[in-house]
Amino acid sequence: MKALIIAGLSLVLATGCSSGDVVKIGHQPTSEQTILAHMLQQVIQGNSDLKAELVGGLGATPVVLKAMQNNDIQISAVRYVGTDLTSSLGLEEFSKDPQEAFELVKNGVAEKFDELWFPSYGFDNTYVFTVRQELADKHNLKTISDLAPIAKDLSLGTDSSWLERPNDGYQAFKQDYSISFGKTTPMDIGLVYKAVDSGEVDIVLAYSTDSRLKEYGLATLEDDKHFFPPYGASPVVRKDTLKQYPQLEEVINKLTGKxxxxxxxxxxxxxxxxxxxxxxxxxxxLLEQGLIQK
Known part of the structure; x- marks a missing residue:
């Protein structure tokens, strides 16, 4: 019995020491989040003595937030400015200036959740109006404002929620840009890419980093009036974890702007x-960027 107790205590102590050197990175099941979670894991393990474990399939943003609060994970692989401003911080109105929105979410999650919102990886995953390249070439479409002379002749495909949202939906868009499309067709966001490629609709509202933009060779239009909220993508880390492992901040920042x-x-x-x-x-x-060694 004495031997078993000693062995059990040894196991607990060993497990405790091991877990103290591990940080857990949570991510949603999209390709984007999974890739970035792996980047974080590899850059942490390649540039520190820490081990990093991935916790995938977390589903919607509220699930990620809860896991962070419960300390089930210490790092969110990717959080998006616009999403957190409306979800975790519950704001209905906020500045659409990218830097102002970034500061707002950074300060908000620090105060409310004691988490550090890191600088952006360098991209936004936001809404973008998207057309076939041939249509863009024919009418010299570069920005959303360029649509004004032909919008009444175009059919728009978009997810139904955007048509109904009050602050950054279709009604607000029509006021900001003074543009109305000839026809609007609600559809699942996953179907819009094929729909515009096949000519079923002329223009769709898509996501700016979706691989199907590249697959179908579609052209995206610049939001020249900054109508859509900024959705800059960043990792977020619990501050108590950064206090415990201060080297993490420098290591994670290696991905800033990359x-x-x-x-x-x-x-x-x-x-x-x-x-x-x-x-x-x-x-x-990471190898191409020189952020890890072979």
Whole structure:
């Protein structure tokens, strides 16, 4: 019995020491979040003595937030400015200036959750109006404002929620841009890419880093009036974890500004279309950037 107790205590102590050197990175099940979670894991393990474990499949943002609060995970692989402003902070109105919105969410999650919102990876995953390249070339479409002369002749495909949202939905869009489309067709966001490519609709509201933009060779239009909220993508870390492992901040910041929208779209394409392993996609990118060693 004495031997068993000693063995049990030894096991507990050993487990405690081991878990103290491990940080857990949570992510949602999208290719984008999975790739970035692997990047964080590899850059942490390649530049510190810490081990990093991935906790995937967390579902919607509230699940990630709860896991962070419960300390089930210490790092959110990716959080988006606009999403947190409305979800975790519950704001209905806020500045659409990217820097002001960033400061607002950074200060808000620090005060409310004692978490550090890191600088952006370098890209936004926001809404973008998207057309076939031939239509963009024909009418010289570069920005949303360029749509004004032809919008009445265009059919728009978009998820139904955007048509109904009060602050950044269709009604507010029509006021800000003075643009109304000839026809609007509600559809699942996953179907809009094929719909515009096939000519079922002329223009769709898509996501800026979706791999299907590259797959179908679609053209995206600049939001020149900054109508859509900024959705800059950043990792978020519990502050008590950073106090325990201060080296983490410098290591994670190695990814700051390294991934622009075009790059993230290409990385998503490798996972979604070419079916490459997200861990290998992350490794190849980090090696190219000199952020880890072979």
């Amino acid at each position: 991934i622009d929208t075009k790059t993230m779209t290409a990385l998503n394409y490798k996972a979604d279309i070419e079916k490459k392993d997200p861990a290998e996609i992350a490794r190849e990118f």
